Amino acid sequence: MAPPFTDDKSPICIPFILNRLKLHRQQQTSSSQPPPPLIIGLNGIQGVGKSTLVVPLAAALQQEGIPTLVCSIDDFYLTHEDQVALARANPENALWQVRGEPGTHDIPLLKSVFSSLLRHEQTLLPQYDKALFSGQGDRLPSSSWIPINHSSNSPPLQVIILEGWCVGFRPIPPSAITAKHTSPSRTLHQHRLEHLLAINEKLKEYDQVTDMFGAFLHIDSENIEYVYDWRQEQEEHLRLARGDPDAGMTREQVIKFVDAYYPAYELYSEGLRNGLLPEKPGAQLRIIVGRDRKVKQVVEI
Template sequence: MNSWASDADTTEQQQAKADLLKSVMASFSQFCETNLHKPPEEMLAVLWDLWLPLSIKLASHRQGLGRPLIQGILGGQGTGKTTMCRVLSLVLQQLGYRTLSLSLDDLYKSYSDRLLLTQEDPRLIWRGPPGTHDLDLGLKVLDQIRQGESPVSVPRFDKSAYNGAGDRTTPEIVKEIDIVLFEGWFVGVKPVAPDVFNYAPPPIVTDQDRVFARDMNRRLHDYLPLWQRLDSLIVLYPTDYRCSMTWRKQAEQQMIATGKLGMSDAQIEEFVNYFWRSLHPELFITPLVKSPRGVDLVISIHPDHSIGSIR
């Protein structure tokens, strides 16, 4: 991992970082043991090289704005979005900032609305692709936060409802938000030229697949007003997008080992391929990462989940 922030740090900045490390160490250790099931020593380098300087950067950005900061975090399945949000919240709390973690999943349409949607477009067999979210709700919440309204009713989604189909649950009432960590598998992703689907990678292989991919690409236009509310965008970028499939299988196997219900490998492949057909990482995320505009930080993720380059 490269020390993207610490290489140029002054002695004063290094000392501030060291003081912050001391203040978060107890709660960070507890988080590692309880949530990551790892000794905190294993995660110290990531904390020092990435999470501490990033928290300081977000706090500085929030100060400069003079209003709540909306930080977008884009990452596919298994890239560590949830872990990152929780650690940033923990560190930012020590810096005196109140954070709100909001997922794109929290903006899903209700179960009944998605049933109607499936009747209109039977291809939308799972929640997740463009078109399955309540964009007006997302815009309303982010605008209320940006304008400093308090308290704010934040939507929440229960994925276990209706045998895993999921539905909205009781909103969370939140006061005085400084920083929103808004994460999701296509947060900030923009439409691409329709002709790219003529030579799309698998699993976009049939004419039917290409029509579906183009239709999902067209629906991304509806999300642009939501992305315009982002003040900054971080991308968690696997060195190989196919890692998401492996990570999902590992997560399901771990869940089954604890006695919970989980998907078989064949079901996972069907599930992940469905998402890749709708918005393929090579077509939507790779161009975004390579573009000099629109992305503020790209964090590479290795197949073993370790952090690679940060740029």
């Protein structure tokens, strides 16, 4: 069972965000309207606690008088219909048979929403229900989306945090994909090279959003394979919360589930660690945690 959550990351992240926000404001030239919000990407492998972290982060920023919006890339998954179409069009590519990997998100929608928020326009934030269609999930109708900037009494947003397990992944040269595919790996050898290349090609579209980031938080781990144990702990918590020993996934099911995402970790984690925003020195914070999810090292890039 996982230890109780201890927030040792917000005290590190908040000063970093405040400094980046100050620099962001200084770079704005127009005084006739509020400056566009600072968009912050937040990446962390599944189970590391990124979704838990954004709650105290947003609360701390709000206490500083900084209106903050938190959203997840999960809410920008393709509709169920489009996901099914993608899977049927690529029946041999196991990476696209379920949602999650690059290519299963609606990047034009995400870019459109962010562009609207940067202009402080009235915007609807999509919502996605993972429980629909027996767990395959679907985007909720627009009547269920969250209205942003719809009230004249609402102060303009200053910070937007986009969190997700693949947020910030950038495509790498095809030759690098080939090299990684032929090297010893945990999961890459399970997939055909052309399928990995297809994922990489789709990832180019994500750069349109990544390039909007003014800052980036990377919750890294000493060993990426911790994700398997962390996911298993989440299932144990689910069984405990429901009082049902049969609830949640078995160990074998957890491994199969995480294996569907793991190829992207093997392909793109190195790029995050080398620095996502080279043209913005100091705009990335890499927080490395151990098996207990506690901070072991902090690196500013």
